[in-house]
Amino acid sequence: MPALILILGDQLSPALPSLRHWQPDDHILMAEVAAEGEYVPHHQLKLVLIFSAMRHFAKALQAQGCQLHYIQYQQQVRSLLAAVQQTLAQHPELTQLRITEPGEYRLAAEMQQWSAQLGIPVDILEDDRFIASHAMFRRWASGRSQFRMEYFYREMRRYTGLLMDNQQPAGGQWNYDAENREACPANQQIPAPLSFTPDDITEQVISMVRDYFPANMGNAADFSFAVTGKDARAAFLHFVSVHLPLFGRYQDAMKQGEAYLFHSICSMYLNCGLLDARWMCLQVEQAWRAGNVPLAAAEGFIRQIIGWREYVRGLYWLQMPAYRQLNFLQANRPLPGWYWTGQTRMNCLAQAIGHTIKHAYSHHIQRLMLTGNFANLAGLSVDAVTDWYLAVYADAFEWVELPNTLGMALFADGGQLGSKPYVASGNYINKMSNYCQHCVYDVKETLGARACPFNALYWDFLARHEDKLGNNPRLQLTYQQWRRKGDNQAAIRAKAADLLIAIETL
Ligand SMILES: Cc1cc2nc3c(=O)[nH]c(=O)nc-3n(C[C@H](O)[C@H](O)[C@H](O)COP(=O)(O)OP(=O)(O)OC[C@H]3O[C@@H](n4cnc5c(N)ncnc54)[C@H](O)[C@@H]3O)c2cc1C
Numbered sequence: 255m256p257a258l259i260l261i262l263g264d265q266l267s268p269a270l271p272s273l274r275h276w277q278p279d280d281h282i283l284m285a286e287v288a289a290e291g292e293y294v295p296h297h298q299l300k301l302v303l304i305f306s307a308m309r310h311f312a313k314a315l316q317a318q319g320c321q322l323h324y325i326q327y328q329q330q331v332r333s334l335l336a337a338v339q340q341t342l343a344q345h346p347e348l349t350q351l352r353i354t355e356p357g358e359y360r361l362a363a364e365m366q367q368w369s370a371q372l373g374i375p376v377d378i379l380e381d382d383r384f385i386a387s388h389a390m391f392r393r394w395a396s397g398r399s400q401f402r403m404e405y406f407y408r409e410m411r412r413y414t415g416l417l418m419d420n421q422q423p424a425g426g427q428w429n430y431d432a433e434n435r436e437a438c439p440a441n442q443q444i445p446a447p448l449s450f451t452p453d454d455i456t457e458q459v460i461s462m463v464r465d466y467f468p469a470n471m472g473n474a475a476d477f478s479f480a481v482t483g484k485d486a487r488a489a490f491l492h493f494v495s496v497h498l499p500l501f502g503r504y505q506d507a508m509k510q511g512e513a514y515l516f517h518s519i520c521s522m523y524l525n526c527g528l529l530d531a532r533w534m535c536l537q538v539e540q541a542w543r544a545g546n547v548p549l550a551a552a553e554g555f556i557r558q559i560i561g562w563r564e565y566v567r568g569l570y571w572l573q574m575p576a577y578r579q580l581n582f583l584q585a586n587r588p589l590p591g592w593y594w595t596g597q598t599r600m601n602c603l604a605q606a607i608g609h610t611i612k613h614a615y616s617h618h619i620q621r622l623m624l625t626g627n628f629a630n631l632a633g634l635s636v637d638a639v640t641d642w643y644l645a646v647y648a649d650a651f652e653w654v655e656l657p658n659t660l661g662m663a664l665f666a667d668g669g670q671l672g673s674k675p676y677v678a679s680g681n682y683i684n685k686m687s688n689y690c691q692h693c694v695y696d697v698k699e700t701l702g703a704r705a706c707p708f709n710a711l712y713w714d715f716l717a718r719h720e721d722k723l724g725n726n727p728r729l730q731l732t733y734q735q736w737r738r739k740g741d742n743q744a745a746i747r748a749k750a751a752d753l754l755i756a757i758e759t760l
């Protein structure tokens with residue numbers, strides 16, 4: 255039976271399950287539809303990346319002889335279902351639809367209805383570009399009262415054989431994180447990531463995005479990402495040879511004016527299918543075995559991919575749709591306008607949001623300990639914050655964005671993903687960056703007019719949520735410090751209340 259194969263914008267991998275079954279009389283459909291382009295106000299660079307990478311992928315499939323239907327955004331087809339209906343109406347010989355499962359619960363739930371709506375069989379294949387299948391993650395999770403990434407990660411090391419010697423972790427330890435987490439010295443040279451000049455296809459997409467999404471964050475004309483698998487692999491190999499040796503050491507560091515430091519900038523390529531997770535990990539392992547990078551760097555990187563990335567995906571599918579509704583700390587305050595403009599006097603946040611606006615990127619610690627930390631301390635609305643993260647990063651797809659934001663950054667799942675909230679005062683930001691040296695606020699102060707807002711908000715957060723967090727074993731020392739503040743507690747809480755009233759002007 256000739257089939258219509260639908261390929262989504264985050265499925266741009268030649269090894270996609272639905273493409274592996276391709277027969278010459280099958281047709282392929284790719285569509286830039288309004289519903290997917292508009293459900294949050296995506297950053298302009300994210301839109302250019304996805305649409306241009308889709309158009310390049312379609313061109314490559316056509317060059318291989320596939321019968322391909324491509325609907326451009328300008329054609330204003332509303333939904334994927336409408337795109338499929340339109341194509342099937344033009345090609346009645348196509349009597350089944352084949353899809354690789356989407357990465358988002360909303361779309362997956364819609365697709366379950368498609369067979370009835372279209373009147374033909376719809377074959378939805380599991381996405382085996384991820385290393386842990388749904389069944390494997392469910393097996394790992396079943397019977398556990400608490401999920402912890404570290405234990406899942408060890409299973410994944412055993413399963414993949416990555417960095418294993420004779421069934422034991424290479425070097426004798428599973429995790430070398432203790433060797434990482436240094437601040438970046440002032441004189442450290444930071445090489446630039448590989449960037450790419452837009453070709454004609456990308457230029458057309460840039461002008462389309464500028465025409466149709468003028469109010470969205472960012473400037474499409476700044477686009478310099480890879481849009482093909484070949485270029486994405488070149489960008490990743492550049493990272494392995496140039497940045498990976500110092501990746502682990504400076505993984506948590508932040509520096510004035512530096513968006514990328516030694517990070518790989520590969521999540522956007524990986525998440526839309528231009529890079530393959532197994533291939534990346536093998537490159538990193540080989541670089542270590544060849545003596546080109548320290549074990550701590552290689553292990554740290556591989557842990558992010560087969561540990562954190564697979565773990566958050568597993569949790570997402572295990573817990574949706576209920577997960578989306580969680581709000582353990584009852585955080586409901588509106589998002590301040592400066593999250594969209596970067597116009598805040600808090601230098602650390604101005605830097606992180608500035609990188610976000612300029613590059614549709616900020617690195618993990620900026621997302622977690624700056625924008626995420628502030629959102630948590632200030633009790634910003636979980637819905638508004640998760641929508642913001644989904645909109646502003648080029649790598650943002652709900653399966654990975656939601657657990658990271660709702661679970662890791664906001665603790666809205668009450669500790670299913672992490673064992674304690676990732677909250678910190680200005681002291682942590684000062685230790686890991688040089689931002690405070692360039693700030694109008696004083697990181698050492700909690701109460702004065704120039705006091706760093708993170709300080710009073712930090713203590714107020716702990717006091718506000720003592721009923722829910724006070725018994726957390728990992729927060730006992732912190733609560734002891736809070737109790738020792740005695741008479742100062744009231745002043746700190748009053749300062750925090752003032753800061754929250756003035757939140758738009760901080
Ligand atoms: C609030 C918040 C929101 C986030 N939203 C996203 C998102 O929408 N999409 C996304 O891919 N990542 C997200 N992350 C995880 C992480 O911040 C990004 O993957 C990383 O910053 C991407 O930059 P990089 O490629 O330079 O990563 P590197 O620091 O070079 O890390 C290498 C790779 O490891 C993977 N990785 C690392 N940490 C995580 C993690 N916690 N979860 C999943 N994968 C991880 C990514 O694929 C990343 O490319 C979020 C983190 C937080 C705290």
Ligand code: SF4
Pocket residue numbers: 599600601602603679680681683684689690693694695696697706707708
């Ligand atoms: S002083 Fe406070 S607000 Fe300013 S950069 Fe440091 S941590 Fe951020």
